[in-house]
Amino acid sequence: xxxxxxxxxxxxxxxxxxxxxxxxxxxxxxxxxxxxxxxxxxxxxxxxxxxxxxxxxxxxxxxxxxxxxxxxxxxxxxxxxxxxxxxxxxxxxxxxxxxxxxxxxxxxxxxxxxxxxxxxxxxxxxxxxxxxxxxxxxxxxxxxxxxxxxxxxxxxxxxxxxxxxxxxxxxxxxxxxxxxxxxxxxxxxxxxxxxxxxxxxxxxxxxxxxxxxxxxxxxxxxxxxxxxxxxxxxxxxxxxxxxxxxxxxxxxxxxxxxxxxxxxxxxxxxxxxxxxxxxxxxxxxxxxxxxxxxxxxxxxxxxxxxxxxxxxxxxxxxxxxxxxxxxxxxxxxxxxxx
Amino acid sequence: xxxxxxxxxxxxxxxxxxxxxxxxxxxxxxxxxxxxxxxxxxxxxxxxxxxxxxxxxxxxxxxxxxxxxxxxxxxxxxxxxxxxxxxxxxxxxxxxxxxxxxxxxxxxxxxxxxxxxxxxxxxxxxxxxxxxxxxxxxxxxxxxxxxxxxxxxxxxxxxxxxxxx
Numbered sequence: 001x002x003x004x005x006x007x008x009x010x011x012x013x014x015x016x017x018x019x020x021x022x023x024x025x026x027x028x029x030x031x032x033x034x035x036x037x038x039x040x041x042x043x044x045x046x047x048x049x050x051x052x053x054x055x056x057x058x059x060x061x062x063x064x065x066x067x068x069x070x071x072x073x074x075x076x077x078x079x080x081x082x083x084x085x086x087x088x089x090x091x092x093x094x095x096x097x098x099x100x101x102x103x104x105x106x107x108x109x110x111x112x113x114x115x116x117x118x119x120x121x122x123x124x125x126x127x128x129x130x131x132x133x134x135x136x137x138x139x140x141x142x143x144x145x146x147x148x149x150x151x152x153x154x155x156x157x158x159x160x161x162x163x164x165x166x167x168x169x170x171x172x173x174x175x176x177x178x179x180x181x182x183x184x185x186x187x188x189x190x191x192x193x194x195x196x197x198x199x200x201x202x203x204x205x206x207x208x209x210x211x212x213x214x215x216x217x218x219x220x221x222x223x224x225x226x227x228x229x230x231x232x233x234x235x236x237x238x239x240x241x242x243x244x245x246x247x248x249x250x251x252x253x254x255x256x257x258x259x260x261x262x263x264x265x266x267x268x269x270x271x272x273x274x275x276x277x278x279x280x281x282x283x284x285x286x287x288x289x290x291x292x293x294x295x296x297x298x299x300x301x302x303x304x305x306x307x308x309x310x311x312x313x314x315x316x317x318x319x320x321x322x323x324x325x326x327x328x329x330x331x332x333x334x335x336x337x338x
Numbered sequence: 339x340x341x342x343x344x345x346x347x348x349x350x351x352x353x354x355x356x357x358x359x360x361x362x363x364x365x366x367x368x369x370x371x372x373x374x375x376x377x378x379x380x381x382x383x384x385x386x387x388x389x390x391x392x393x394x395x396x397x398x399x400x401x402x403x404x405x406x407x408x409x410x411x412x413x414x415x416x417x418x419x420x421x422x423x424x425x426x427x428x429x430x431x432x433x434x435x436x437x438x439x440x441x442x443x444x445x446x447x448x449x450x451x452x453x454x455x456x457x458x459x460x461x462x463x464x465x466x467x468x469x470x471x472x473x474x475x476x477x478x479x480x481x482x483x484x485x486x487x488x489x490x491x492x493x494x495x496x497x498x499x500x501x502x503x
Contacts, residue, residue, distance in 0.1 A: 082457065083457050083459060086457060086459045086465075090465050094472060097472065097476075098472075101479070105479060108487075159459055
């Protein structure tokens with residue numbers, strides 16, 4: 001039987017995927033808000049605002065779930081991450097707070113253009129900084145540089161060199177590119193106007209190329225920067241087929257955008273992100289923070305895990321219908337008032 | 339205490355939900371486990387005072403309504419209601435102060451002290467100041483925007499109404 005700690009680790013990866021698919025696209029929307037340009041800049045911004053609108057707060061549920069699961073189920077890992085990655089996590093948090101508030105301020109503000117554009121700036125900066133920091137944290141965890149002192153159990157860190165390295169930075173920019181790509185693909189589905197679709201099609205193709213480049217850079221840097229992940233991604237029996245499948249999905253997503261099959265492109269882009277995050281999870285399993293903390297050796301006592309799994313099941317019963325209802329209400333096409 | 343009204347076992351019921359619960363005084367705890375007493379005491383009194391003031395304003399409104407007088411016709415009552423506006427927030431904040439300062443020095447009661455739980459990250463004053471500044475900034479923005487909403491939107495609203503008959 002699968003140990004409960006592995007099951008909870010699986011749930012964490014699933015919630016990270018859902019976070020990337022939801023909030024990731026919101027961050028990406030902020031990027032395209034910053035780069036809104038051409039004769040339809042205003043319509044582009046309006047489309048982004050309409051698409052993000054009422055959903056963005058709900059998306060952070062998944063990040064909160066990951067963090068809560070980490071500190072309830074794997075307290076030593078939570079302590080190590082929050083100490084060693086204090087700086088990028090704090091910057092990410094400031095970014096999330098700023099972009100959330102700026103977005104709300106802009107949406108509910110009485111319309112005037114100079115103040116509006118200032119909120120827009122804050123919203124865009126937050127949208128760029130937060131995903132980079134999120135990626136840097138993931139990269140640092142994957143790199144194996146966060147070490148735990150075997151005697152004291154305390155994390156050994158100077159608070160900087162664990163994350164300010166080539167590999168985590170590459171993952172940071174890769175994350176940004178992925179989110180921008182995902183948002184552009186979503187946005188082609190959010191409008192019926194051909195010209196706006198074309199605008200975001202071009203953006204999807206550009207950011208899709210950036211995703212491919214950053215994927216390659218990250219893979220090369222992983223050789224020195226993240227040996228555990230690198231060996232997980234190249235030496236296991238499943239690693240080559242898995243990477244081929246991920247690669248095919250990624251190329252097909254770009255091809256679907258190229259051929260203007262936007263619905264298909266959306267499904268493929270979502271699958272691409274899911275495969276990348278799940279691949280990270282698989283490659284570093286059984287480690288939460290390699291090479292010292294595994295899911296098994298950092299898990300909370302069995303009674304805690306038991307109660308947690310029950311709470312998760314009960315929560316899922318409440319959460320999924322509510323989310324379904326939220327999306328049904330707000331993502332339905334608005335009936336024409338005329 | 340002079341003129342006090344005694345409720346038998348009232349505090350025991352509040353704390354333990356049963357009348358025979360034993361209430362320990364602060365003096366019975368070792369001195370190094372005391373929270374900052376003055377802060378907790380004053381915060382609690384401010385919280386209760388805010389609650390009482392708001393209750394009183396509600397009672398006055400109810401009394402006016404019972405005498406078939408629309409409370410909203412009276413300027414002084416509207417002024418009173420406006421003064422009550424911030425009281426709810428003050429009560430919430432002082433209430434939080436009571437619980438959070440009141441449980442010091444423990445972060446988990448009898449298990450871990452706050453001083454033991456704090457991150458070894460040096461220069462914690464930097465995030466402290468930045469997050470405080472961030473939220474003060476957001477508070478000013480909210481005030482500024484609310485002002486704009488209140489003073490601008492109704493006028494715009496009326497104008498659009500006039501334009502589209």
